[in-house]
Amino acid sequence: MxxxxxxxxxxxxxxxxxxxxxxxxxxxxxxxxxxxxxxxxxxxxxxxxxxxxxxxxxxxxxxxxxxxxxxxxxxxxxxxxxxxxxxxxxxxxxxxxxxxxxxxxxxxxLFVYLFAAFTQIQHEAPDPYVGALGIVILTLCAGQLEFGKKLARRPAIGERSYTNSLGYPTTSLLTIGSGPLAAVLFVVAAPASPLAKAFVALPAIGVTAFGIKYLRQKGNRWPAAVSALGLLGTLVAFAVVGAVG
Known part of the structure; x- marks a missing residue:
């Protein structure tokens, strides 16, 4: 660990x-x-x-x-x-x-490394299905950070923002929806206990709750720290579940 x-x-x-x-x-x-x-x-x-x-x-x-x-x-x-x-x-x-x-x-x-570390901690032969699922889930969680740090309803002139490339609705959906989608995949497909699934889903639930509040208030710029904490929380949750079982 x-x-x-x-x-x-x-x-x-x-x-x-x-x-x-x-x-x-x-x-x-x-x-x-x-x-x-x-x-x-x-x-x-x-x-x-x-x-x-x-x-x-x-x-x-x-x-x-x-x-x-x-x-x-x-x-x-x-x-x-x-x-x-x-x-x-x-x-x-x-x-x-x-x-x-x-x-x-x-x-x-980086996610392949984390999966290799997980199998090392568990002392089990790598399962390609579990590894692929974990990588997809972590990629979705990272997506909420990537899109969130460049999400603005009204970007400044010359600002690098996905709003300029993808539009505000699409960027908002990717920012707020990537984490919950990752949590759903984990809950539905991961071979883990209900308690472990609930624990891993908590960070995504928190980001979603904040996202609903953000959309209702019609704020201009998404706080990137929210997505960063969501990703960090998910990584920590995976590490705990992997170590405890």
């Missing part, structure tokens, strides 16, 4: 660093107060932080060979995306749909 928590923390921190580097040109215009865009944090400092996180990940997974292969593959892919982005501006993020498609393998590989 400790290996998974440390790896997840370090990996997400690396992904945040990569996103900040990819978005620095956009942030200088749209959000100049961000650390990289403002110059408060230098690229060499981010490189040092990334190297430290990679070291932590490798050390934590030294005896978890399957996990090591998956997480290293994910980091190499993310590094390749960053390198390509420097030479091909079209992949840096202005086109959110292209950016989403590019980022999907990063998420999928």
């Amino acid at each position: 400790g290996t998974v928590v440390v790896t997840l923390w370090a990996d997400l921190l690396i992904m945040r660093v990569i996103d900040d580097i990819r978005d620095q040109d956009y942030d200088r215009v749209a959000d100049p107060q961000r650390p990289v865009a403002s110059g408060a944090i230098q690229l060499r400092e981010l490189s040092t932080l990334t190297a430290a996180c990679v070291t932590v990940i490798v050390a934590a997974n030294l005896f978890f060979h399957a996990g090591m292969v998956v997480i290293v593959g994910q980091l190499l892919y993310a590094a390749a995306v960053l390198a390509v982005g420097r030479r091909c501006p079209a992949t840096r993020g202005d086109n959110l749909i292209v950016n989403l498609l590019i980022g999907v393998p990063v998420q999928l590989l």
Whole structure:
């Protein structure tokens, strides 16, 4: 369990660093107060932080060979995306749909790692059905965060928002509906106890309740923290259910 928590923390921190580097040109215009865009944090400092996180990940997974292969593959892919982005501006993020498609393998590989860790904790042979179901569920949960952090009823001029690409109703549905759909899939198909199913569904229920309130109040911008907490809560719930059984 400790290996998974440390790896997840370090990996997400690396992904945040990569996103900040990819978005620095956009942030200088749209959000100049961000650390990289403002110059408060230098690229060499981010490189040092990334190297430290990679070291932590490798050390934590030294005896978890399957996990090591998956997480290293994910980091190499993310590094390749960053390198390509420097030479091909079209992949840096202005086109959110292209950016989403590019980022999907990063998420999928992280979820494959979590499934491998789950089987390691349970000491059972991997079940492809359970693994595929878990990855679909986690992908849906991550979707509520991805769409939620770029959901605005009235985006600012030049703002990267899925509202501009997909429309506000569709983006709202994806933000608020992805978590509940994941919970329904888990409740209907997962080989788990009713108590475990209820526990895993709680974060999605919370996001849905807030989403209903948000739509009724006709707020302009969806609070991304709500989706982030929903995703984090689901990951923690899965970890607890996997460890306890």
